[in-house]
Each structure stands twice: as C-alpha cells, then as structure tokens.
Amino acid sequence: GPKVLQIPSHQIIDMGQMVTLNCDPVSNHLYFYWYKQILGQQMEFLVNFYNGKVMEKSKLFKDQFSVERPDGSYFTLKIQPTALEDSAVYFCASSLGLGGRKAEQFFGPGTRLTVL
Amino acid sequence: GEKVEQHESTLSVREGDSAVINCTYTDTASSYFPWYKQEAGKSLHFVIDIRSNVDRKQSQRLTVLLDKKAKRFSLHITATQPEDSAIYFCAASDMGYKLTFGTGTSLLVDP
Numbered sequence: 071g072p073k074v075l076q077i078p079s080h081q082i083i084d085m086g087q088m089v090t091l092n093c094d095p096v097s098n099h100l101y102f103y104w105y106k107q108i109l110g111q112q113m114e115f116l117v118n119f120y121n122g123k124v125m126e127k128s129k130l131f132k133d134q135f136s137v138e139r140p141d142g143s144y145f146t147l148k149i150q151p152t153a154l155e156d157s158a159v160y161f162c163a164s165s166l167g168l169g170g171r172k173a174e175q176f177f178g179p180g181t182r183l184t185v186l
Numbered sequence: 187g188e189k190v191e192q193h194e195s196t197l198s199v200r201e202g203d204s205a206v207i208n209c210t211y212t213d214t215a216s217s218y219f220p221w222y223k224q225e226a227g228k229s230l231h232f233v234i235d236i237r238s239n240v241d242r243k244q245s246q247r248l249t250v251l252l253d254k255k256a257k258r259f260s261l262h263i264t265a266t267q268p269e270d271s272a273i274y275f276c277a278a279s280d281m282g283y284k285l286t287f288g289t290g291t292s293l294l295v296d297p
Contacts, residue, residue, distance in 0.1 A: 074229070101283060112190075113275070113287040126284055161230070168281055173218060175285065177230035 072096040074178035076162050077144075082184045088150035091181045093162030095145055102145045103163040103175060104137065106130060113161060119145065149183075157185045188213040190278050192288025200296050205263045207291045209276035212257065216278040219252060219259050220285065224273045233274075234261070266295045 075094040083089050095102055101120050107113040117127040119137050134153070139145040145164075149156055159180040166172040193208045211219075220235035236243045236250040236259065243250045249262040259278075263270055273292050277285040 103283065103285075105285075105287075112289045115284045115286065118283050128284075165283070168283055173279075173283070174220070174232050174235070175283075176232070177222070179227075179229045 072099075072176050074162055074164055074176050076160075076178035076181050078181060079179065080182045080184070082186065083152060085154055085185050086151045088148065089152055089183060091147045091149075091160050091162075091183070092144040093146065093164075093178055095162065095164030096166075096176050099164035099166050099176070101125075101165045101168065102137075102139065103165075104147050105161040105163065106158045107161065107180070108158045116147075116160075152183075152185045154185050157183060159183070188216055188278055188280070188286040190276060190286050190288045192276055192291055194291045195289065196292045196294070198294045198296065199266050201266060201268060203266055205266050205270070205293055205295075207261045207274055207276070207293070208258065209260065209278075209288050210256075210258045211278040211286075213278070213280065214257070215280040216286075218279045218281070219250070220277050220279075221248075221250065221261050222275045222277065224275065224290075226272075230275065263293075266293075268295050268297045271295045 077092045103118045104116040105113045117131045118125045136148045161180045162178040163175040165175045189212045191210045199205045217238040222230040234248045247264045252259045273290045276288040
C-alpha cells in the first residue's frame with residue numbers, strides 16, 4: 071500500500087543546534103501532519119499543512135518549530151534551536167483529503183530525535 | 187481540547203478468543219474515530235474507522251462500536267491470531283485531521 075518515508079530514522083544532536091526532519095509523503099496526498107510522541111506517552115498532534123500553509127497547530131508547536139514543503143519535495147519539520155524537551159519520536163503523516171476515505175492518514179515509521 | 191482515554195494498556199488473549207479494546211473521548215464535536223495498529227519496529231497502520239453517523243461498523247474480524255451518548259468506542263477482534271499481536275491506538279477527530287490519540291493497548295495473542 072501507499073507508504074510515507076521518514077529520514078533519518080534516528081538523529082542525535084546537541085541542545086541548541088538546529089535539526090531538520092524529513093518526510094516523503096504519499097505522492098498524491100494533499101494534507102500533511104506532524105505528531106510527537108515522548109517515550110511512554112500518547113502521540114500528540116503538532117501541526118497540519120495544506121496548500122503551502124499551516125492549517126492548525128497545537129500548543130506543542132513552539133516558535134522554534136517550522137514546517138515547509140518546498141516545490142513539492144520533502145515535507146520538513148525544522149527545530150531551531152533544539153531543547154532537551156524536544157527529545158521524542160516524530161511521526162509524519164499524510165492524507166488525500168478530509169472527508170470520507172480521503173481522511174485516512176498514512177503514517178511514516180517515525181524519526182527518533184535525541185537532544186543531548 | 188479533546189482527550190482520549192484508552193483503558194487497557196495491555197491485553198493478553200489466547201489464539202481464537204476475542205479481544206476488546208475500549209476508548210472514551212470528551213469532545214462532543216468529535217465525529218471520526220480511526221484505529222491504528224503498530225507492529226514492532228513498524229509504522230502505524232490504519233485498521234478501521236467509524237463515523238458518528240453510525241454506531242457499528244464491521245470489517246472481516248474487526249468490529250467498531252460507537253456509543254455517542256457515553257462518548258465511548260471500542261474495537262472488537264474475533265478469532266484472534268498471533269499476527270494480531272501489536273499495539274493498537276484509538277483516536278478521535280472532529281473533522282478527520284488533527285487526530286487525538288489514546289495511549290495505546292499492547293495486545294498479545296498467545297498461540
């Protein structure tokens with residue numbers, strides 16, 4: 071079936087550095103999402119993105135976070151600067167639309183971010 | 187905002203038995219309730235969903251029940267098989283995006 075890819079699978083960086091997480095969504099999908107899961111806790115919504123714009127973001131989506139999808143390539147989550155509390159697994163997802171079967175979100179395998 | 191509680195953190199059943207995973211939600215505006223399965227080392231994989239215009243949906247061995255009055259929904263797996271072993275996540279949404287997830291239920295099917 072359709073697959074969402076995420077690169078890298080694991081990233082270790084020092085606090086204060088910048089990190090970019092990359093997501094390759096399903097090719098014909100139009101809606102893109104990032105979720106964050108701290109070890110042992112629920113997966114939580116960060117942001118969704120459509121037509122080049124952020125549609126909605128949660129309170130977890132701090133000012134240090136940004137998303138973009140330049141020229142239809144990777145959908146990226148950038149954190150600059152990183153903080154210790156950013157350590158988590160970040161899941162990317164995409165969907166074709168919002169209604170009916172189109173709303174089904176396809177998830178990537180996650181990027182484990184460790185901030186030292 | 188929406189909060190989803192998943193009541194069973196672990197569930198162990200014998201092969202061939204049924205398994206039930208229960209979730210509750212808080213936001214009456216939620217109308218879309220998908221379930222995802224995550225096998226070890228793999229992505230979340232969609233298994234089934236239900237919308238608030240129905241109270242039951244079945245797909246092969248999976249049935250989802252929705253009780254809007256109680257704000258409760260559940261996943262029923264019949265004739266369980268070892269390959270059903272995984273972590274199952276329930277979720278709720280008001281429009282199909284911005285999913286609010288439960289904490290996950292680790293289902294173990296003993297052969």
